[in-house]
Amino acid sequence: MSSKPLKRIHLAAHFPGVNNTTVWSDPAAGSHIDFDSFIHFAQTAERAKFDFLFLAEGLRLREQGGKIYDLDVVGRPDTFTVLAALAAVTERLGLTGTINSTFNEPYEVARQFASLDHLSEGRAAWNVVTSWDAFTGENFRRGGYLPREERYSRAKEFLATATELFDSWDGSEVVADPASGTFLRDAKAGAFTHHGQHVDIEGHFNVPRSPQGRPVIFQAGDSDEGREFAASQADAIFGRHATLDEGREFYADVKGRLPRYGRSADELKILPAATFVLGDTDAEAHEIAHEVRRLQVSGQTAIKYLEHVWNRDLSAYDPDGPLPDIDPEVGENTIALGRASVRQFSDPLDTARQWRELAEAKNLSIRELVIATTSRQTFVGSAATVAETINDLVQADAADGFILVPHITPGGLDEFADTVVPLLQERGVFRSEYEGVTLRDHLGLSTPGTGR
Amino acid sequence: MSASPPESARASASSEPLHLAVALDGAGWHPAAWREPGARPGELFTARYWSDVVTEAEAGLLDFVTFEDALALQSSSADGPDGRTDQVRGRLDAVLTAARVAPLTRHIGLVPTVTATHTEPFHISKAIATLDHVSRGRAGLSIQVSQLDHEARHFGRRAVSLPDAEAYEEAADHVEAVRRLWDSWDDDAEIRDVATGRFVDRDKLHYVDFQGRHFSVRGPSITPRPPQGQPVVSAASAAGTDTAYGLIARSTDVGYLGVRDAAGARAAVAEIRQARESAGLSAQPLHLFADLTVFLDEDARAADARRSRLDALADAPYSSDTAVFTGTPAELADLLQDWRSAGLSGFRLRPGVVAHDLPAITQGLVPELQRRGVFRRSYEADTLRGLLGLERPVGRYAAHPAA
Numbered sequence: 001m002s003s004k005p006l007k008r009i010h011l012a013a014h015f016p017g018v019n020n021t022t023v024w025s026d027p028a029a030g031s032h033i034d035f036d037s038f039i040h041f042a043q044t045a046e047r048a049k050f051d052f053l054f055l056a057e058g059l060r061l062r063e064q065g066g067k068i069y070d071l072d073v074v075g076r077p078d079t080f081t082v083l084a085a086l087a088a089v090t091e092r093l094g095l096t097g098t099i100n101s102t103f104n105e106p107y108e109v110a111r112q113f114a115s116l117d118h119l120s121e122g123r124a125a126w127n128v129v130t131s132w133d134a135f136t137g138e139n140f141r142r143g144g145y146l147p148r149e150e151r152y153s154r155a156k157e158f159l160a161t162a163t164e165l166f167d168s169w170d171g172s173e174v175v176a177d178p179a180s181g182t183f184l185r186d187a188k189a190g191a192f193t194h195h196g197q198h199v200d201i202e203g204h205f206n207v208p209r210s211p212q213g214r215p216v217i218f219q220a221g222d223s224d225e226g227r228e229f230a231a232s233q234a235d236a237i238f239g240r241h242a243t244l245d246e247g248r249e250f251y252a253d254v255k256g257r258l259p260r261y262g263r264s265a266d267e268l269k270i271l272p273a274a275t276f277v278l279g280d281t282d283a284e285a286h287e288i289a290h291e292v293r294r295l296q297v298s299g300q301t302a303i304k305y306l307e308h309v310w311n312r313d314l315s316a317y318d319p320d321g322p323l324p325d326i327d328p329e330v331g332e333n334t335i336a337l338g339r340a341s342v343r344q345f346s347d348p349l350d351t352a353r354q355w356r357e358l359a360e361a362k363n364l365s366i367r368e369l370v371i372a373t374t375s376r377q378t379f380v381g382s383a384a385t386v387a388e389t390i391n392d393l394v395q396a397d398a399a400d401g402f403i404l405v406p407h408i409t410p411g412g413l414d415e416f417a418d419t420v421v422p423l424l425q426e427r428g429v430f431r432s433e434y435e436g437v438t439l440r441d442h443l444g445l446s447t448p449g450t451g452r
Numbered sequence: 453m454s455a456s457p458p459e460s461a462r463a464s465a466s467s468e469p470l471h472l473a474v475a476l477d478g479a480g481w482h483p484a485a486w487r488e489p490g491a492r493p494g495e496l497f498t499a500r501y502w503s504d505v506v507t508e509a510e511a512g513l514l515d516f517v518t519f520e521d522a523l524a525l526q527s528s529s530a531d532g533p534d535g536r537t538d539q540v541r542g543r544l545d546a547v548l549t550a551a552r553v554a555p556l557t558r559h560i561g562l563v564p565t566v567t568a569t570h571t572e573p574f575h576i577s578k579a580i581a582t583l584d585h586v587s588r589g590r591a592g593l594s595i596q597v598s599q600l601d602h603e604a605r606h607f608g609r610r611a612v613s614l615p616d617a618e619a620y621e622e623a624a625d626h627v628e629a630v631r632r633l634w635d636s637w638d639d640d641a642e643i644r645d646v647a648t649g650r651f652v653d654r655d656k657l658h659y660v661d662f663q664g665r666h667f668s669v670r671g672p673s674i675t676p677r678p679p680q681g682q683p684v685v686s687a688a689s690a691a692g693t694d695t696a697y698g699l700i701a702r703s704t705d706v707g708y709l710g711v712r713d714a715a716g717a718r719a720a721v722a723e724i725r726q727a728r729e730s731a732g733l734s735a736q737p738l739h740l741f742a743d744l745t746v747f748l749d750e751d752a753r754a755a756d757a758r759r760s761r762l763d764a765l766a767d768a769p770y771s772s773d774t775a776v777f778t779g780t781p782a783e784l785a786d787l788l789q790d791w792r793s794a795g796l797s798g799f800r801l802r803p804g805v806v807a808h809d810l811p812a813i814t815q816g817l818v819p820e821l822q823r824r825g826v827f828r829r830s831y832e833a834d835t836l837r838g839l840l841g842l843e844r845p846v847g848r849y850a851a852h853p854a855a
Contacts, residue, residue: 025646033676035555035586059574061657061672068654068672075642075652075676078575081582084551087499107523107606108571115545119499119552138670139574141609174542176486176493181765183486183493184537190525201608204533206525208497208542300649 010401013045014054016409023295037410048417051442052094060136087120094439096125101158103140110165113215114207122211122438127218130155135338154198161194167450168192171209213448231257239272242378247398274378274402282381289380302367319367383419471798477520478540480805484765490807506553512814516561521546524603532602554587561836563592570607573629584678589835592684625664627703632660635847636672658849690773701727706739710774721795739797743774747804748812752779781816
């Protein structure tokens with residue numbers, strides 16, 4: 001081994017989402033809406049000294065074939081509201097919310113994040129996502145007006161505008177001196193103008209500068225454009241490459257883009273999403289993992305998943321039988337409107353061909369094929385194995401840490417907190433106590449100035 | 453002072469308990485409130501301040517608190533920021549503040565102000581539904597119309613504000629869309645049926661298909677039906693104008709009336725009740741509260757002196773878009789009982805100075821009203837609808853059992 005100092009690992013907890021990773025049929029599975037579930041989950045993450053809690057978002061209930069998709073968990077709370085409430089039942093845990101830049105307005109979002117940062121004493125973070133689809137737009141004033149190719153340009157301008165709003169107060173304005181009667185030092189506090197292609201606003205921002213200056217900014221896109229966006233403006237990436245080779249490639253690529261923006265490698269944390277299954281032994285963990293996969297991919301779920309590729313109604317097919325011999329319907333995906341995940345199949349005919357070959361070679365049914373090809377758990381093993389794997393990946397620069405996605409709500413993090421975290425602490429690669437107050441402190445990020 | 457109420461209070465409703473709310477805004481409603489002893493002006497942007505204040509209101513058994521808000525800096529001018537540095541400027545988002553306080557309280561209703569004019573009904577609906585979930589049934593909202601051009605310029609959607617009537621129409625549409633979204637999940641939509649693999653019964657999730665002049669909303673909400681079914685919707689009307697009466701009559705459960713005296717209250721109540729009836733909603737309960745700014749001391753002269761001192765600090769006599777009361781808690785109790793005969797079921801009090809007048813309400817006025825038998829001695833319900841005597845409504849889309 002080289003003498004390179006050990007990196008400190010960052011860990012976060014993703015509240016189980018509305019997709020088939022989450023196993024709601026387990027007897028231990030609780031409510032996804034009751035605040036008690038959020039309290040349990042957040043307090044477990046804080047007990048384990050995690051960096052932050054992460055909430056995803058979707059602004060329209062998923063549909064497939066024109067009907068509301070009913071096989072996975074459905075329904076979630078409003079992101080800002082539940083994070084503000086969680087700030088009351090936690091003290092140090094960061095609070096990261098995914099907020100869409102297409103169906104919101106910068107003034108409103110900036111004041112919500114600045115407020116959350118004040119109300120949590122510096123623990124707010126924003127995962128900036130984009131969408132363009134008319135399907136989601138049907139719930140909003142703006143509708144689905146945004147051409148697909150403009151979604152990043154709107155996201156960039158949205159974030160730039162929000163940053164201007166955050167920076168419109170430099171933190172020194174509020175004097176609040178009763179004796180002299182001076183509340184504000186400067187009457188110009190909050191003044192801003194932004195005249196751009198997507199945002200054309202001016203006036204005064206009405207939330208004084210928050211403890212972190214700005215919320216920590218996350219970015220999640222994986223495209224070249226998304227990576228460039230992250231390198232230029234994000235503090236952290238909610239990534240998807242959690243294996244050694246893919247992770248190292250992504251890590252090197254994105255960190256390599258930073259110097260162009262005058263930034264150092266430490267200024268952008270790469271945190272892939274990761275699932276896990278623990279057992280007393282590695283063998284037991286693999287057994288459990290297999291069972292979890294079967295619960296995650298029921299026969300019905302397998303058919304629905306196949307429809308994303310085939311872009312057709314496949315309800316007549318037997319999930320325990322062979323793959324369809326008909327070809328996918330090429331062109332715009334109309335079977336699963338608004339689902340970002342269908343975009344991963346850029347050449348459905350080729351995907352179908354590969355899957356048929358794989359199924360024939362290994363004699364797999366539809367369900368078995370979907371179980372085999374869709375994301376298996378990232379970390380499977382005993383606590384010692386999982387702790388070692390996580391540490392190895394971080395030390396090998398495949399990641400700076402992980403955003404863990406348990407498959408059970410709300411108790412799915414408990415075992416990890418009780419068994420894996422202490423091992424990482426023993427190795428000296430994960431904190432035993434919070435050393436700072438704000439989320440920027442936890443992530444080793446400096447508090448930004450206003451650039452004024 | 454006599455413990456028996458004045459003659460005029462013995463009107464039809466006098467046996468019903470009074471409802472009391474407090475409107476919270478910074479350090480209080482007097483512009484110099486932040487300079488008073490105990491005002492904690494350096495803490496106005498902290499959770500600590502807001503949780504202390506709401507906890508005090510809950511200790512006084514109040515029905516609910518409202519949180520003022522706007523999408524612009526506070527200003528004494530309608531034309532834009534007034535450039536003043538001697539008054540509180542800046543505020544935190546009201547919905548988030550209410551949510552931050554929710555886990556620290558148990559009974560009191562939490563009613564943030566929401567500006568309909570520039571916000572998305574879809575976002576507002578799920579935010580208030582979530583406030584209801586995290587508070588276990590204590591959420592409401594106070595819907596506000598913005599006609600400030602400088603506020604419109606913070607959004608860039610409209611160059612100038614909508615005309616009065618159209619802005620209020622839009623707010624009514626906003627409330628309608630929000631309410632439909634709350635009902636877009638039947639209470640029993642989540643079935644978790646392991647046998648069929650279905651988490652929800654999709655027949656119990658409903659498109660709301662709201663079509664209005666300024667927006668349309670497809671639905672359903674992403675958030676399941678809130679514990680109260682329909683959180684409490686309220687709106688305020690400033691004194692001297694009836695522009696908000698239609699919105700209050702058609703769209704709300706609670707209206708706050710800016711009135712100068714009992715006669716003004718009586719006239720406003722009659723007009724709104726009539727509009728409610730014309731809209732075919734007379735069977736739906738509607739609370740009408742008067743808004744009242746209060747400066748309270750055990751000695752009326754002390755209250756007067758305090759208000760004068762505040763006016764001197766602010767360099768102007770305090771003016772308000774509603775009635776202002778200065779005096780003792782017992783005198784205020786007299787006034788509330790008198791005004792109530794105008795057909796009001798409660799009051800929303802604006803503490804002139806939160807640090808002084810909120811405790812005067814909870815520790816002075818409330819015991820006085822309790823002695824007179826017109827205010828609760830303990831919380832009788834766990835939800836805001838419950839405190840206001842409103843039943844939990846069945847969802848509008850829910851299939852009714854076959855007759």
